[in-house]
Amino acid sequence: MAARVQQAYSDLLHRVREAGVLASCGSALGWDESTYMPRNGSAWRGEQMGLLARLGHEMATDPKVGDLLAVVESSSLLADPVSDAAVNVREIRRNYDRAVKLPATLVGALAREATLAQGVWRDAKKASDFALFRPNLERLVALLREKADAIGHGGCRYDALLDEYEPAATTAEITHVFAALRAELVPLLASIAASGKSPNREIVQRDYPVDRQKLFGEAAASAIGFDFDAGRLDESAHPFCSGFGPGDCRITTRYAANHFNQAFFGILHEAGHALYEQGLPAEHAATPRGTYCSLGIHESQSRLWENQVGRCRPFWEHFFPRAKQTFPQALRGVSLDEWMFAINDVQPSFIRVEADEVTYNLHIILRFELEQAIISGDLAVADVPGAWDDKFSHLLGLKVPSDAMGCLQDIHWSFGGMGYFATYTLGNLYAAQFMETARQEMPGLEDDFRAGHFARLKGWLNTKIHAPGQVHRAGELCQHVTGKPLAHAPLMRYLRDKLSPLYGV
């Protein structure tokens, strides 16, 4: 009996691992597509990706997986809920159920509509005309509702969509914490605007030669612990991190010759993601036990290094003298104080990916609220631009000048990714809460940063966040690591501590 269960578990893991290895082939091809693929290669790459997706879907929905799950679930193998076996079986069950609940016709329709809609979205954004994209978004929303119903939910369809990116998170919980955050962010932003203070923004917009940015960015990534023997840094139009498997995690950035922030903080961000991937337990590769917890937790690791570390003063006490050596002309006569203010500039702007640490979360809250209304049917797709602009004006105090600068700016909806945006602000919240705990548990951490040492923090994250893989769901992990459920207070404390001295608020 025990042997039969062991064999079933072993077979199950073997199947899941193979599906993971196959998926990682797709990751590698996707990386190539974004970095080095010649332009005429895209049609064939589509054939390759399509085949891998189909084979992967076949593996994921093979009834044999269901049979094996049934054998192991009725056994004592899962007595300890945080054992490797219990974690793996719990998540394999979750993924299997989600996969088999979705009819192949719906999966196909969503994939086709997403491919189509992305092309139309690009054109609509270029023309800054939401009306062009409207029919596609309407079809996508209809399909997403179908998808939510197929997966199942307790009355709130949006829950089923969120669950894909942030397992077990609910609209109600997120709404609760976002509302508290919003209630404090809006007045903070108003007081910053009223302060009359602003940094010399031109400092970061000087001539930063791209080859020197590369060297400087690589040095910083290396300093925080990105292992270049187990990864690479390349260029792509849209920066990303892709972990193929143990020993191979690729990150990308894009360089602007006249803007320091874009590439540098982008590199820290993607390197933060990569430290998570490089820190996952290799012996559990391609099984849930060795897979990241949720997109929100993944984002917490990128935001932590990009912002909590990369925009703090002790970090720059180490790196600013090095930056001056690397960019002597741009930084001639610039003081550390001026630099810190310039890279922590807070100012409402239209584009999410260019937003600062305060306003960024308002961009997300706007999308989170609109998406719920769209999926519930409270907001007709045709009314999205108006609703966007109203909400934007209300939250950020700016009048949106065009659809391109407003509701057409992000790619996510065009690939059917509703439910995704929330994970960005969840990342900011988790990052602040984790970092607050890290500072408490490791006195003198900022002295480490001043000396250019990041190994203690990286080691703490490796142990607390990375090594557990999917042992805990995101909310439980937060409780486990920080002793408290997720809250908005740590992020607000972090923002106020940093911004008060700069803006005198």
Next chain:
Amino acid sequence: MAARVQQAYSDLLHRVREAGVLASCGSALGWDESTYMPRNGSAWRGEQMGLLARLGHEMATDPKVGDLLAVVESSSLLADPVSDAAVNVREIRRNYDRAVKLPATLVGALAREATLAQGVWRDAKKASDFALFRPNLERLVALLREKADAIGHGGCRYDALLDEYEPAATTAEITHVFAALRAELVPLLASIAASGKSPNREIVQRDYPVDRQKLFGEAAASAIGFDFDAGRLDESAHPFCSGFGPGDCRITTRYAANHFNQAFFGILHEAGHALYEQGLPAEHAATPRGTYCSLGIHESQSRLWENQVGRCRPFWEHFFPRAKQTFPQALRGVSLDEWMFAINDVQPSFIRVEADEVTYNLHIILRFELEQAIISGDLAVADVPGAWDDKFSHLLGLKVPSDAMGCLQDIHWSFGGMGYFATYTLGNLYAAQFMETARQEMPGLEDDFRAGHFARLKGWLNTKIHAPGQVHRAGELCQHVTGKPLAHAPLMRYLRDKLSPLYGV
């Protein structure tokens, strides 16, 4: 009935095409492994490649392929033997039969032994000690004999091995043409040695800055027609060309700062392979009709551009002034005559991949003869070094100083690639015979080269060699294009025409 056959043919092609798409995923991962993969990624890459190989083998040996073949083969679909359908069915049958004849245990044993042997070979080469590699080579030879017997042959096991790389070629035929070639090469080499003449070799060994070599090599590849929108040029330890599919063919080279020839002629060589891949009919991608004919024909395309074109005087009448602009210091005061002699230097040397156009073929004939003796059992593996050195001294007049410079220099045997080497000299022979015909059919071709125009030659090769895919076997293709069976005379005429003026022989 006709509809049933059509359906079967359509199903068959669909299956073969999918297997081809899957194999091309492996090609893309293989390219990445050789170019950009971080060092710690190799274990996971092994998992990915192993899985793709297994899935590919399952597709190739699926009994359903045999069933579909049986349906279409008994139909009138194949009435015209050079129709797309007939060509596809013929080659799908050949590949299916070869695949199913090999027991999975033998395939696995060969793959494992090859992986093991490559590691041992590297160490043995480093230590220059054949004895270290001997046990592995003995096991590989035993497995290759088993493989040849499983595939089947008419008494000559080596035929079955050759057939993998050069379908339908036989040991007897190749022996015949190689013997004729050898009989003329050896005295030609002797007369060159006796001429007392030699170029100023130091010219090509000056300082050629790598960044300039890149620009110059890319310009030359582009000039002969390599489409950079449908391919890339990167660096790797061992140069290669890999066609993933329509619109995406990658080539690599390696640069030596103090040797012009290595990268430049390497680029022309790989670009020649790539022109073949880029010239295959895209509508037949991943089916035999859209696949290269044989390795010998593939090699003919690389050798044709590398040597027949890239080492001819009209080519350099165009490119030498440009080379002087690009490398003003290295080429100061160098005349075109001196340059032509330096890049056409003939001199016996130990390493095949560094050999000139005359001695190269003697290196191949040596391996071709040794491989036959090893496979037939006439030569014990233990006696390989002695036999190698004897033969080398006989053919090239040099005493081999070490196993590393002799029988351990090439990787091929360590991956079980016996039968492969012959295709290199077949490539030289086909290249000379094709080019002789091209010159006859296109008067003034050399004036094109003088003007830097290569489109007429490329177009001719596209039509005559590339577009047919596998319509003809290599020997038939040669007959079809040149009106004659493969012979040694065109290569000898080419070599004598070029070398006589240089060496006064």
